Amino acid sequence: xxxxxxxxxxPTAAKLLLILTLVLLPIGVALVWLGESGIRQANxxxxxxxxxxxxxxxxxxxxLIARDALALRIAANGALADGPAHACERAQRALTIAPGVxxxxxxxxxxxxxxxxxxxxxxxxxxxxxxxxNIAIRVAPGLNGVAIRxxxxxxxxxxxxxxxxxxxxxxxxxxxxxxxxxxDDQRELRVLGPPDSSDLHLRLSExxxxxxxxxxxxxxxxxKITAGDRLVLLLPVLxxxxxxxxxxxxxxxxxxxxxxxxxxxxxxYNPGSGPLDLPRKLGPSQEIQELRDSFARTVARxxxxxxxxxxxxxxxxxxxxxxxxxxxxxxxxxxxxxxIHGRSASTPGAQAAYAGISRRVGALSIVHRNHFAxxxxxxxxxxxxxxxxxxxxxxxGAPEIARSLRIDLELDSVNTTQDVAVAVAFLVTEIVEFxxxxxxxxxxxxxxxxxxxxxxxxxxxxKVLVPDDDDSGEKxxxxxxxxxxxxxxxxxxDRKLGRYSVDLPVFPPL
Numbered sequence: 001x002x003x004x005x006x007x008x009x010x011p012t013a014a015k016l017l018l019i020l021t022l023v024l025l026p027i028g029v030a031l032v033w034l035g036e037s038g039i040r041q042a043n044x045x046x047x048x049x050x051x052x053x054x055x056x057x058x059x060x061x062x063x064l065i066a067r068d069a070l071a072l073r074i075a076a077n078g079a080l081a082d083g084p085a086h087a088c089e090r091a092q093r094a095l096t097i098a099p100g101v102x103x104x105x106x107x108x109x110x111x112x113x114x115x116x117x118x119x120x121x122x123x124x125x126x127x128x129x130x131x132x133x134n135i136a137i138r139v140a141p142g143l144n145g146v147a148i149r150x151x152x153x154x155x156x157x158x159x160x161x162x163x164x165x166x167x168x169x170x171x172x173x174x175x176x177x178x179x180x181x182x183x184d185d186q187r188e189l190r191v192l193g194p195p196d197s198s199d200l201h202l203r204l205s206e207x208x209x210x211x212x213x214x215x216x217x218x219x220x221x222x223x224k225i226t227a228g229d230r231l232v233l234l235l236p237v238l239x240x241x242x243x244x245x246x247x248x249x250x251x252x253x254x255x256x257x258x259x260x261x262x263x264x265x266x267x268x269y270n271p272g273s274g275p276l277d278l279p280r281k282l283g284p285s286q287e288i289q290e291l292r293d294s295f296a297r298t299v300a301r302x303x304x305x306x307x308x309x310x311x312x313x314x315x316x317x318x319x320x321x322x323x324x325x326x327x328x329x330x331x332x333x334x335x336x337x338x339x340i341h342g343r344s345a346s347t348p349g350a351q352a353a354y355a356g357i358s359r360r361v362g363a364l365s366i367v368h369r370n371h372f373a374x375x376x377x378x379x380x381x382x383x384x385x386x387x388x389x390x391x392x393x394x395x396x397g398a399p400e401i402a403r404s405l406r407i408d409l410e411l412d413s414v415n416t417t418q419d420v421a422v423a424v425a426f427l428v429t430e431i432v433e434f435x436x437x438x439x440x441x442x443x444x445x446x447x448x449x450x451x452x453x454x455x456x457x458x459x460x461x462x463k464v465l466v467p468d469d470d471d472s473g474e475k476x477x478x479x480x481x482x483x484x485x486x487x488x489x490x491x492x493x494d495r496k497l498g499r500y501s502v503d504l505p506v507f508p509p510l
Contacts, residue, residue, distance in 0.1 A: 016251055020244045027240075050203035050220030053175025058207035058216040060173035061166055061182070061191070065148060065209065068161055069135050071101040073150040076157035080107065080115075088116035091157070102148070102159040109155045121147060121160040126186070130156060137210045139187040146182060146189065146214075166191045170218075178202065179219035182209070194219065258288045266295060271303065360429055380415035380507045383424060383448055383456075387411055390425055391446065394432050402440035407432070410447040414456045414506040423488040424458060424504060430485065431460045431500060434478050439464035453508050459501040467495035 010018070072095070079091035087107050095101055104119025112129050122143040130136050130151040140147040145162040170180050170192060179202060180191035194202065202219035209216055261279050269276045276299040278292050391407045398405055416424075428446065435444050445461040482500065486493035491503040 053220045054205045054218035056173040057170040057177045060169045064169040068102045072159045076152045080154045105159040139189045178221040181217040381421040384411040402436035406443040408445045416506045427485040435462040456506045461499040
């Protein structure tokens with residue numbers, strides 16, 4: 001079965017659903033793909049923006065540490081150049097005039113021995129000893145901040161940058177970050193905590209500070225794709241599903257169901273049992289209502305035409321019945337006239353001729369009478385009553401020498417057409433007449449038996465029926481007549497000693 005044949009066998013609603021799927025689904029898939037691509041690009045843009053903001057925050061912290069380290073180096077160099085006595089006071093005065101730098105520091109010798117301190121810088125033992133000009137950065141142990149150690153001429157200087165200043169620098173940087181964690185190889189310091197909103201994602205990135213000695217892990221939040229966003233993304237597919245469902249419902253309720261109701265009403269209609277009863281409410285479709293009215297008008301016209309045809313057929317049947325009746329009466333009149341003239345004939349030969357003609361006209365009249373009965377029942381001419389009546393007529397019209405002739409009948413009930421019945425009547429008449437003229441004392445046996453659904457066999461038995469035993473003109477004429485009648489039955493006359501038989505077509509049994 002081809003695809004076109006399968007499609008043709010589908011219900012109308014299924015066809016519409018398939019067509020809508022083929023038309024709208026590719027569009028929906030394309031729109032979903034475009035929406036997904038747009039969201040992906042938007043996410044990439046948001047993530048890129050978060051990276052830029054994270055970089056800016058890390059650079060702000062690195063700038064703060066670099067500024068503090070530079071200010072500390074300048075102040076420490078100047079303070080230690082005049083000797084260790086009162087060095088911290090001199091360095092503190094120098095840092096005071098520098099805005100935005102650490103004010104807690106400690107001055108050490110080149111071997112990390114403390115010289116003096118201003119404020120608290122915590123345990124500086126974790127910081128390495130560095131040469132002049134170098135910088136070391138670590139998360140301050142025990143304190144909430146970062147320790148910076150710079151190498152200067154004649155010693156070192158260590159400063160403490162509290163987490164508040166680091167947070168302020170990150171917040172004041174361009175952009176918006178949500179979490180910052182500074183860590184080295186031993187400790188980590190949370191500068192800014194994570195957001196509380198559960199519908200945000202953090203874009204984490206890590207940036208090196210002081211040539212990778214310390215790292216800043218910065219997270220910038222971006223909003224998650226919510227269920228509403230996903231619904232918008234799937235909206236074209238949902239539109240296709242909704243359109244297909246609505247179309248199927250509308251077609252089923254407004255088109256298929258009314259048509260099914262109309263179909264059932266038409267199927268229930270039985271011609272002649274009453275008017276066509278069609279449902280009045282078939283939905284809002286004006287076209288279906290017009291179709292219903294067209295059905296009603298068509299059936300009304302058909303019933304009217306059928307009534308006219310029935311009336312005309314009845315008139316024709318009465319006319320044909322009258323014609324057959326008149327033909328039968330005329331044949332009987334002709335047979336009566338032949339009998340009257342035969343009795344008044346002057347010679348025996350003329351009387352025999354009149355009698356033979358009368359018997360044949362009588363046989364034809366019997367056929368017409370039985371055909372008249374066949375028209376009443378419409379089952380064909382019944383051969384059993386026809387042959388029975390014909391045998392009685394032949395015995396009644398037999399010549400004096402054959403008054404005692406006995407005709408034995410063994411007949412099945414079979415029906416046939418008028419043409420076959422005429423040929424059978426003439427065949428029986430010819431053979432019986434020949435037998436009663438040439439062997440009036442011998443009985444005649446006539447049998448008719450069905451041999452199949454469409455054939456029956458007619459047998460006529462008498463001693464005078466001997467094939468090819470006489471070359472006289474009367475016998476030759478007799479054989480020619482009965483052979484021609486058998487040909488009218490589309491069969492061959494089977495001639496055997498004492499019996500002639502022939503097959504004839506009949507109607508199937510009821």
